[in-house]
Amino acid sequence: MTTLEDYLEMNADRIDRMLHRYFGNVHGDLFRASAHLLLAGGKRLRPAVTLLAADAIQRGSSDDLILAALSLELTHNFTLIHDDIMDGDTARRGVPTVHTLWDEPTAILAGDVLYAKAFEFICLAEGADAAKIRAVKMLARTCAEICEGQSMDMEFERREDVSELEYLEMVSKKTGALYGAAAAIGGLLAGANPVQTDALYQFGINSGIAFQIQDDLIDLLANTEESGKDRASDIREGKQTLIAIRAREKGIDLAPYRRPLSAAEIEGLVTILQDAGVIEEVRAVALERAGVAKEALSVIPESVEKQLLGEIADFFVNRGN
Amino acid sequence: MTTLEDYLEMNADRIDRMLHRYFGNVHGDLFRASAHLLLAGGKRLRPAVTLLAADAIQRGSSDDLILAALSLELTHNFTLIHDDIMDGDTARRGVPTVHTLWDEPTAILAGDVLYAKAFEFICLAEGADAAKIRAVKMLARTCAEICEGQSMDMEFERREDVSELEYLEMVSKKTGALYGAAAAIGGLLAGANPVQTDALYQFGINSGIAFQIQDDLIDLLANTEESGKDRASDIREGKQTLIAIRAREKGIDLAPYRRPLSAAEIEGLVTILQDAGVIEEVRAVALERAGVAKEALSVIPESVEKQLLGEIADFFVNRGN
Structure with a gap:
């Protein structure tokens, strides 16, 4: 029995190999710039979701759908390149x-x-033309949603009163939608019926929301060595995460933390948030979403691949980086 | 018999109406920003080419393909919005x-x-799924080519030694490819066979190259009142147009004109270029491309729509703005 860890490692190798085949030897500044981030690695989670969803619908179908899985990774990377410009980020x-x-x-x-x-x-993936047209439509709608999510995210940085509902809408568009599309497109191209396709979409979008909430927790809780990211950057930048929203509801003022913070100051803040129950509550929301994601899979027949999809949802809320 | 002028006017009205239906009432900053340039008018030439190509293959098919025609206009507008950022342009x-x-x-x-x-x-357009998949692929490849063309255009601004071959490659990607796709996609969705589709693509790409060369001529020759653009901006910015390349070949140094120019200075330069035969030669290249475009149509059966397509190629090189 494959463990999820083994599967994800094997998958990342396979996707990396394909990306090197298509983008490893490109000419000219523009195409090298396009390939730069793609070839810098990554966990390749969206392609994994696409391929597992396909195999959960029709075992073996994923072999014909690698190019569709790459499509999800390309979409993710295009949004990262544009987001990094907008956010002025210098490393990734x-x-x-x-x-x-x-x-x-x-x-x-x-x-x-x-x-x-x-x-x-x-x-270019294999599959019935009608299914491919539906997949293209879904990808197109998803791209528009991701743009909307990024736009909301930027707008929220200029506000202090973002509600939990608004936050969840933003996250479901910015992060959830692409996981929803990853799962649904894999299913669609493997011949899923509309009920199964919708279930896979619900699986993906809820997993993606859980993923993002966990990301917010990692930003605050994980050491820089663990996460590879600047600790507490969301707090320092005044980002309206679920943590910030729940803290505000409990009367905890994060405004004084909108500046460079020492490790001790961050630890102090974490203790305050823990004592007020914020961390536990936010974690509960992430777990709940992972639960909803797994429940959506109930209409999909049992299989190793369905099992691994469920484990991905768990992994999203248990990972430390 | 419809004149081209009547047809283009009728078409622009129809496309404008559709654009207003889909983008006239959008909410939120992001979608209003998306709609802004779309709703500011335009000649809607690419949708016209798509619809005429469809009707030239199968009369009446264009009625089902308006959304595909809009797709070409949306693509054009997306590239304009991004180009304006890159070029720092403030009005359009x-x-x-x-x-x-x-x-x-x-x-x-x-x-x-x-x-x-x-x-x-x-x-969302009507048409056989297999044809739609081919249309999506063609649009995708065209978008990548437009990016490459814009990248070359920007690179050329930092060079003085651009060859005619390089210029033609840049123009065929930046401007020609989308006209090629406009014609070929219209044909494809109307049921064109591969020979016809290729001919329509060749018609479009050569028309587009002719269009761009004429654009360069208009920039230099037309009064600001006629063209609505800043006269001689290409010369002032040191753009490597076919005019600049041919002038360089004849030993005419345009470097001293890379600065604000009076109307008299522009007229003086035009006389120099005319006396050297540059204007006439550049015009001949545009006319030759329009001729190649029309010749490509020989495999398409005679019809009013084919006639109008040919007139579009002529119009591209005879327009004054």
């Missing part, structure tokens, strides 16, 4: 961001190239 | 550019939203 996955290494115009175009390739690759 | 179609009215992050996202809608709309 341990390498300088595209607009830092090249320039903003090149980064805009590099993202646009991956965007096009995502749609091309989904058409 | 008589209105402020998206990044000027909102900000750069919103403009990046607004373009990305139209990009997604372009792929969604092409799937």
Whole structure:
């Protein structure tokens, strides 16, 4: 019996190999800029979800759908390249961001190239034409939602009164929708019926929301060595995460923490938030979403792959980086 | 017998009506930013090419393909929004550019939203699924080519030694490819066979190259009142157009004109270029491309719509704005 860890490692190797095949030897500044982040590694979770969903519907179908799985990874990377410009981020996955290494115009175009390739690759996968058309439509709608989510996220940075409902809408668009599409597209191309496709979408979107909430917790709780990220950056930047929203509801003022923080100050804040029950509550919301995700899978027949999909939802809320 | 002028006017009205239906009443900053340039008018030439190509293959088919025609207009507008950011342009179609009215992050996202809608709309058109998949692939490849063309265009601004071959490659990607896709997608969705589809693509790409060369001529020759654009901006910015390349070949140094120019200075330069035969030669290249475009149509059966397509190629090189 494959463990999820083994599966994800095998999958990441396979996806990396394919990405190197298609993007490892490109010519010219623009295409090298497009390939830069793609080739810097990553956990390749969205392709894993696509391929597991396909095999959960029809075992063996994933072999024909690698290009569709790549399409989800390309979409993810296009959004990262554009987001990094907007957010002014200088590093990701341990390498300088595209607009830092090249320039903003090149980064805009590099993202646009991956965007096009995502749609091309989904058409190049095997599968019935009607299913592919549905997959293209779903990917297109998802891309528009991701843009909306990123727009909300930026708008929230200028506000102090973001509600939990607004936060969940933002996260479900910015992060959840692409996991929803990853699962549903894998299913669709493998021949899932509409009920199964919808269930896979619900699985993905709820997993993605859980993933993002866990990301917020990791930002606050994990040491920089563990997470590879700047600890408590959300708090320092005044981001309206679920942690910040629940803290505000409990009368904890995070405004004084909107500045460079020492490790001791961060620990102090974590203790305050823990004592008020904020961390536990936020964690409960993430776990609940992972539960909803797994429950959605009940209409999918039992299989190893369905089992692994469920474990992915658990992994999303238990990972430490 | 419909004249081309009547047809284009009728078509622009129809496309404008559809755009208003889909984008006239959107909510939120992001979607308003996406709609801004779309609703500012335009000649709607790419949708016209799509619909005429469809009717040239199968009369009446264009009625089912309006959404595919919109897809081409959305693609064009997405590239304009992103190009305006990269080029730092502040006005287009008589209105402020998206990044000027909102900000750069919103403009990046607004373009990305139209990009997604372009792929969604092409799937929503009527037509055989297999043809739609081919259309999506063609649109995706075209988008990547447009990015490459824009990247070359920006790179050329930092060079003085661009060859005619390089210029033609850039123009065929930046402007030609989308006209090629507009014609071929219209044909594909109307049931064109591969020979016809390829001919329509060749018609479009050569028309588009002719269009761009004429654009360069208009920039230099037309009064600001006629063209609505800043006269001789290409010369002032040191753009490597076919005019600049041919002038260089004849030993005419345009470097001294890379600065604010009076109307008299522009007239003086035009006389120099005319006396050297540059204007006539560049015009001949545009006319030759329009001729190649029309010749490509020889495999398409005679019809009013084929006739109008040919007239579009002529119009591209005879228009004054």
